[in-house]
Amino acid sequence: MATPGATELFPGTCLIVAAHPDDEVIGIGGQLARLPGASVVHVTDGAPRVEEVVRRAGFATPAAYAEVRRAEAQAALALANIGPERLHAFEIADGEATDGLIDLAWRLAALIDAGDIDTVVTHPYEGGHVDHDATAFAVRAACALLRRDGVRVPAIMEMTSYHNAGGSLAAGVFLPATDCPETALALTPGERALKARMLSCHATQRQTLTLFSLDVERFRPAPAYDFTRPPHEGPLLYELLQHARMSAPEWRARAAAASTALRLDAKG
Numbered sequence: 001m002a003t004p005g006a007t008e009l010f011p012g013t014c015l016i017v018a019a020h021p022d023d024e025v026i027g028i029g030g031q032l033a034r035l036p037g038a039s040v041v042h043v044t045d046g047a048p049r050v051e052e053v054v055r056r057a058g059f060a061t062p063a064a065y066a067e068v069r070r071a072e073a074q075a076a077l078a079l080a081n082i083g084p085e086r087l088h089a090f091e092i093a094d095g096e097a098t099d100g101l102i103d104l105a106w107r108l109a110a111l112i113d114a115g116d117i118d119t120v121v122t123h124p125y126e127g128g129h130v131d132h133d134a135t136a137f138a139v140r141a142a143c144a145l146l147r148r149d150g151v152r153v154p155a156i157m158e159m160t161s162y163h164n165a166g167g168s169l170a171a172g173v174f175l176p177a178t179d180c181p182e183t184a185l186a187l188t189p190g191e192r193a194l195k196a197r198m199l200s201c202h203a204t205q206r207q208t209l210t211l212f213s214l215d216v217e218r219f220r221p222a223p224a225y226d227f228t229r230p231p232h233e234g235p236l237l238y239e240l241l242q243h244a245r246m247s248a249p250e251w252r253a254r255a256a257a258a259s260t261a262l263r264l265d266a267k268g
Contacts (some may be wrong), residue, residue, distance in 0.1 A: 006031035009183060009219055010157060012118025014038040017108065017139050019097060019123060019131035021046045021073035022202040026212050027159030028121055028219075029198050030191040032080035039086040039115065040077060043104065043135050045069060048094040057204060062093070068204060076201035079194060095245055097134035101141070101258035104134065108142035117154045125225045126163035126175050127236030130251055137227050137255050144264045156222035162211070164237035171211050175232055177223035184218045226267040227255040 014035050018024040021042050024032070032038060047066035048054065059065040074084050088111060090104070097104060112120065122139045123132040143153045162171040174182060187195065192214045199209050229252070230236065236248050246254075259266035 003185065004183060006034040006185070009185075010035055010038075010119045010121060011155075013116060014119045014121065015041065015112065015115060015117045015154070016159075017041045017043065017120055017122040017135055019043050019129065019135040020094060021069045022076070022199070022205050022209065023123070023132075023161070024159075025076055025195065025198045025202070026209070027123075027161065028217060029076075029080070029195040030187040030214075030217050031185065032077070032082060032198075033194060036081075037086075038082060039088065040082060041088045041090065041108070041111065042073060043090050043097050043138070044092045044094045044131055045089065046073075046094050049096070065204070066091070069202075072202045072204065076198040079198050079201070095130060097131040097138075098246065098251055098254050101134060101138055101254060102261050104138040105141035105145060105258070105262060108138055109145045112142055112154060113146060113151055119157060120154045121157045121159055121219070122222075123161050124158045124174055124177075124222075125227065125231050126161060127231045127238060127248065128162040128164070128169075129238050130246065132161050133227075133231075133251065133255075136225070137258070140222070140225070141258070141262055141264055145262065148264075158220050158222050160218050162237065163232070164235060164240060167240070169211065169237060169241075172213050172216070172218065174218060174220060177220065180220045180223045182218050182220045184216050186216050187214060224267065227259070228252055228266045 016024045024040050045066035046069035047062040049062050054062050054065050123136045125133050125136040147153045160172045162169050195214055256266050
């Protein structure tokens, strides 16, 4: 059987929900030009509100950092023929998506409903970054809210991010999930060249982006998650790298509290 292409994996109107500017290029950049009408959400603005981190990146203020990251994202997406009118920036601070899970779920639900979205592509729940996990939670919560109201719900597909594997960062591969077959799309020379150009637009993230391959992109249908449990045994990557302003147990407690407030099951 032939490997399905982008249009088969992501049929209809596609929305990519990425935690940070550049996550969509990392995960699905090689396919974006093949998805006419695709739009992108950046949940955060990519600028932490930590003075030391902002200064180390070469900026005087988080606002200045966020402005540059927005311009980088627009330049990258323009290469895949996605104009600024199809980019939705929620402008949450980098690292703080978990602080507003309820509002984030409702915002995504409204956007999905208004856009008549057929397929959502987003992050897996893997403990790589708190914002990735918050985005994974919020997409599923948004779809659950729509389903509860009798609204047609899009299919949820996942793109790879990164996670802890024995104390090291594993990028571009998924944690195992039962009954969720993966599709690996090998990028053609033209797709690799385009993705490289898109990544090069994100100059502020140059060092981090060297961790990701240009050769293949992997996707799968979203599995059912229990957000009250860790995604894997042992420490999560953001605990090891100190990405988070909160502990992993606190993250899960916030996800559980948001599910209760939304009257949803955190397992889903």
